[in-house]
Amino acid sequence: MPPRIAPKIVFDKVTRRFDLKDNAFVALDRLSLDIADGEFVTVVGPSGCGKSTALNIAAGLLKPSEGTVLVDGKAVEGPGPERGMIFQQYALFPWLTVRQNVEFGLRIKGEEASRRRQIAERFIDLVGLGDFADALPKTLSGGMKQRCAIARAYAVDPSILLMDEPFGALDALTRVQLQDQLLDTWSRERRTVMFITHDVDEAVYLANRVIVMAARPGRLKEIIDVGLPYPRTEEIRLSVEFMSIRNRVWQAVYHQ
Amino acid sequence: MSEASKTTRSGGGSNEDRGIDYRGLALNLCGLVAGIAIGWVLTAGGAVGLPPPPQVASRFIDLIANGQLATDIMSSLARVMTGFLLGVILAIPVGFVMGWYKVARSLIEPYLQFFRMIPPLAIIPLAIVTMGIDETPKVFVIFLASFLASVVATYQGVISVDKTMINAARVLGAKDMTIFLRVIIPASTPFILVGVRIGLGSAWATLVAAELIAAQTGLGFRMQQAQLYYDLPTIFVSLITIGLLGLAMDRILLVIERRLTVWQERV
Ligand SMILES: Nc1ncnc2c1ncn2[C@@H]1O[C@H](COP(=O)(O)OP(=O)(O)OP(=O)(O)O)[C@@H](O)[C@H]1O
Ligand SMILES: [Mg+2]
Numbered sequence: 438m439p440p441r442i443a444p445k446i447v448f449d450k451v452t453r454r455f456d457l458k459d460n461a462f463v464a465l466d467r468l469s470l471d472i473a474d475g476e477f478v479t480v481v482g483p484s485g486c487g488k489s490t491a492l493n494i495a496a497g498l499l500k501p502s503e504g505t506v507l508v509d510g511k512a513v514e515g516p517g518p519e520r521g522m523i524f525q526q527y528a529l530f531p532w533l534t535v536r537q538n539v540e541f542g543l544r545i546k547g548e549e550a551s552r553r554r555q556i557a558e559r560f561i562d563l564v565g566l567g568d569f570a571d572a573l574p575k576t577l578s579g580g581m582k583q584r585c586a587i588a589r590a591y592a593v594d595p596s597i598l599l600m601d602e603p604f605g606a607l608d609a610l611t612r613v614q615l616q617d618q619l620l621d622t623w624s625r626e627r628r629t630v631m632f633i634t635h636d637v638d639e640a641v642y643l644a645n646r647v648i649v650m651a652a653r654p655g656r657l658k659e660i661i662d663v664g665l666p667y668p669r670t671e672e673i674r675l676s677v678e679f680m681s682i683r684n685r686v687w688q689a690v691y692h693q
Numbered sequence: 694m695s696e697a698s699k700t701t702r703s704g705g706g707s708n709e710d711r712g713i714d715y716r717g718l719a720l721n722l723c724g725l726v727a728g729i730a731i732g733w734v735l736t737a738g739g740a741v742g743l744p745p746p747p748q749v750a751s752r753f754i755d756l757i758a759n760g761q762l763a764t765d766i767m768s769s770l771a772r773v774m775t776g777f778l779l780g781v782i783l784a785i786p787v788g789f790v791m792g793w794y795k796v797a798r799s800l801i802e803p804y805l806q807f808f809r810m811i812p813p814l815a816i817i818p819l820a821i822v823t824m825g826i827d828e829t830p831k832v833f834v835i836f837l838a839s840f841l842a843s844v845v846a847t848y849q850g851v852i853s854v855d856k857t858m859i860n861a862a863r864v865l866g867a868k869d870m871t872i873f874l875r876v877i878i879p880a881s882t883p884f885i886l887v888g889v890r891i892g893l894g895s896a897w898a899t900l901v902a903a904e905l906i907a908a909q910t911g912l913g914f915r916m917q918q919a920q921l922y923y924d925l926p927t928i929f930v931s932l933i934t935i936g937l938l939g940l941a942m943d944r945i946l947l948v949i950e951r952r953l954t955v956w957q958e959r960v
Pocket of ligand 1: 490
């Protein structure tokens, strides 16, 4: 259960319009949402409902047209290393090896070489890429690329992880492995996670709360408390409780 | 994790990049030999009015022996290298500025698009009138040809850098300067190198034509002289030399390009 202290992330009536040729298109309409420190929320909703828009605003990559996003009580002005982001298309730097990719943020932080290497080593091992530290991204499978991207985000030690359909391009088995790995790390380090997905099962399996959004205009539709205990296991995934929550989310998403 | 099976491990370039295609090479060679043989047969009887291969070969030897070929090659290469290097050295920063700053792009682009439509050779009369008939107009025309080719490639490279990659760098804390140095430059390198290769190709082509019009040395000049005396073997020697040098320079750049972009996924 999310503790009732000051929220980590606050969306305060966040609206985002995009100017089209003849009219302004409302991608996100007055989204208000509190995310507690250490909470894992997943966001689901039909395509085009503004999920990525909301996440990018929280990341500081996109400016809201109205409203604000507060992180630790301060308005977001731009990107910052305390908010790590993971993209569906991995966005690794293809000219850098796994190790150099993971060290990228550390180098910007100004960490010295030996310390960089040490930190990178730790996170590369954490995501199971120890044998591939000196490989170039083109030699990795999709799952391995995404693990590298996760290690790269962890390395700068963000207190928030913003993930935009990170496992969307992976096969079912790799997906489940990465979900478990993510939950494992999360339960130890308690970063706040905002995780977008198209997959209702994934949304329920991972989250404290599932945020359901609706389209045209993009807006908050419903917040569903999952309330299943962690660690989440195979049994939980197959339990009746899981199924009923899953069905509720499904209804909320697909019968709008 | 489970994927860490050692068999998929591969540190650098994959095998397709490195391996030599012997079958392809053998076929290349066969085609070459066959071509010369056909040329020989066709020209043996003087049927097409062209010199047979042995005559061209012996002229090659003569021109190498008396040093004329070397002189011509040196003066042609000096021109092309000067013009080409100046063009590329200017094109890369201009291309980056155009790709990075919208304002600069809008200011420069009309000129670029306009000059791109003028064949560099068409500039020669203007260049001769304004710059005289020494080296300057020739180098200038080559400079222009390679500049135009490389500048477009560079700025196309910069604007086609994946936005997600830039965003990834931003959320890791990178500011504009870091993004430029550590993301934009490496990410656009493949485009730039393609542009440089195209630039060299058009520099070479332009040079020869420029020498046909006004020069006292050079491969193009030699051909033109030979033309006055119906000296077909010398024309052939020049043509073959031009082709071989162009090919050699292109291959060298190709090797450099491959070296600098081993990280690229090739399909
Ligand atoms: N840069 C932009 N310019 C114009 N319209 C945009 C832009 N970015 C997003 N949109 C529009 O805003 C709406 C919301 O986009 P967004 O990417 O947030 O959707 P999403 O919920 O992430 O969808 P998906 O599940 O397909 O990723 C879409 O209709 C999209 O067309
Ligand atoms: Mg999206």
